[in-house]
Amino acid sequence: MSRFARFRMRASQTWARLRTNPYVERYEQVRRRNEDPELDDVPDEVEEEFADADEVEPPDPEGVPHGVKVAAGWSWRALVIAAAVVGVLYLASILSFVVIPILVSLLLAAMLQPLVALLVKAHVPRSIAAAIVLIAGIAAVAGVLTLVINQFVANIDTLVDSVQKGLLNLQDWAKYGPLHLEQKQINNFFSEFQTVITDWLSDNQSILAGTAVESLGIVFNILTGAFLVLFTTFFFMRDGRRIWTFLVRMLPERAHEPLLHAGFASWRTLVSFVRATILVAFIDAVGIGAWLMFLDIELAIPLAALVFLGAFIPIIGATVSGIVAVLVALVGDDWVTALLVLAGVIVVQQVEGHLLQPLLMGRAVSVHPLAIVLAVAAGVVLAGPIGALIAVPIVAVLNNGIKALRAHAHPPDETPGNVAA
Known part of the structure; x- marks a missing residue:
């Protein structure tokens, strides 16, 4: 058999396999029906499949492109989300006296909750376990603060001497270093600096007095916030799971x-x-x-x-x-x-x-x-x-x-x- 005859035979076999392909058969059926509308041998699902494939979205009667509609939809949704976030932050700023202690209490409860769980496993009532852990935590923080403050007070004189020594070294560097300043210039700089501070204090005495009064209010707010933190931390450690379950049950x-x-x-x-x-x-x-x-x-x-x-x-x-x-x-x-x-x-x-x-x-x-x-x-x-x-x-x-x-x-x-x- 010649090489050309073998090629024709392979081509005919390949075409026969393609004709038996169901997709090709469906395409031929639809094509024949389009050429002769009286033929009704095309299944409805085949016709719907090809009809959907060739269907083109009708033009918008308002003349607005589809891309603009999608962009507008994303834009107003983004604006709504941004407005919700701003609203939450604004409400949190108004209620900061309550929100901040609650957030700090969550951190403290997360830190102390494992100790409460250990005591509960040891058959200690949860309320007593939470109270013991809270008191122990307060004692530990107070001990650390006392140690740090005592160390600072004990070394404050040394630190002041070190600062004075550092200032003298700075003056020597300004005088004998690359700047080569004269002693008179250095003295004028420090005197002007002292004058600026003195003038600022004299000009802002009323502000400082008002600040002192406001400081008393700030101290009172800090003490109240600390009490709220302790109170909230105790209940978070004792009833945290029940509180979250109660809040969730209020939703759909x-x-x-x-x-x-x-x-x-x-x-x-x-x-x-x-x-x-x-x-x-x-x-x-x-x-x-x-x-x-x-x-x-x-x-x-x-x-x-x-x-x-x-x-x-x-x-x-x-x-x-x-x-x-x-x-x-x-x-x-x-x-x-x-x-x-x-x-x-x-x-x-x-x-x-x-x-x-x-x-x-x-x-x-x-x-x-x-x-x-x-x-x-x-x-x-x-x-x-x-x-x-x-x-x-x-x-x-x-x-x-x-x-x-x-x-x-x-x-x-x-x-x-x-x-x-």
Whole structure:
């Protein structure tokens, strides 16, 4: 058989296989019916399939393109969401005297709740267990504050002498260093600086007097807020689950199970976050405090306590407390010691960022560093230091709570677009 004959035979076989393809047959049936309308051998489902494929969306009688409609729909929805967020923030600012103590109480309850659970497992009544843990926590905080304040008071004279010594060193550097200033110029600078301060105090006596009166009100508000924090923390530790269940039961029945699941997932996230933050802060304080004591820096223990408190504000808190330690070393000793302190602070922060945070935080509370920085900045703008403290826990809780809601709404085997489904 010639090569051309074999090619014709293969071509005919291929065409025969194509003709037996059901899609080709359906296409031929529809084509024949279009050519001869009297033929009625095309199934209705085949006709509907091809009719839907060729159907074109009718033009809008108003002349508005479809893309503009979609953009407008997303725009007004985004505006509604933004208005809702602004409304919530505005309401929270009005009720800040209540909202901030509640948020702080949630952090404290997340920190102390594991101890309450241990006592309850030991057959201690929950109310008594919550009271014991709360009193022990207050005693621990009071003891730490007393230690730090005593250390600060005991070394205040040394610190003042160090500041005076640092100012004299600064004057010598300005006089004999690259600036080559005369003593008269240096004296004029300090005298002008003192004059500016004195004039400001004399011009603002009424403001300072009013500020003193307002300070009494601020102290009263702080004491009231502290009492509210203690009272709320006690009930969060004792009745936290029942409180959340009661709030969820006020919503429509379809939302009960998803919100209960999301709430418990968010609470576990908050507990994990607080535990990891305390451990990281303790390691930072011990590391930097030991380095400061090794370098014989004044106020090493208060500075270590400052590092511990600053570590509760991720990224920014540790940086600010480290800068304070470097400045104290620069004023109290010399620039070489300050550089050594700076090196120690950088090493500890690198260990924290690359080892402690990923190891202790884990995926349960993982938040992108950019989100952390933006959350802390927004918290500082909205609520000052308290906002910086609670911003990251709020972001972590919302992140995992929304994930839990989505997982509950779309289980892994029913998730839209899942190939396995």
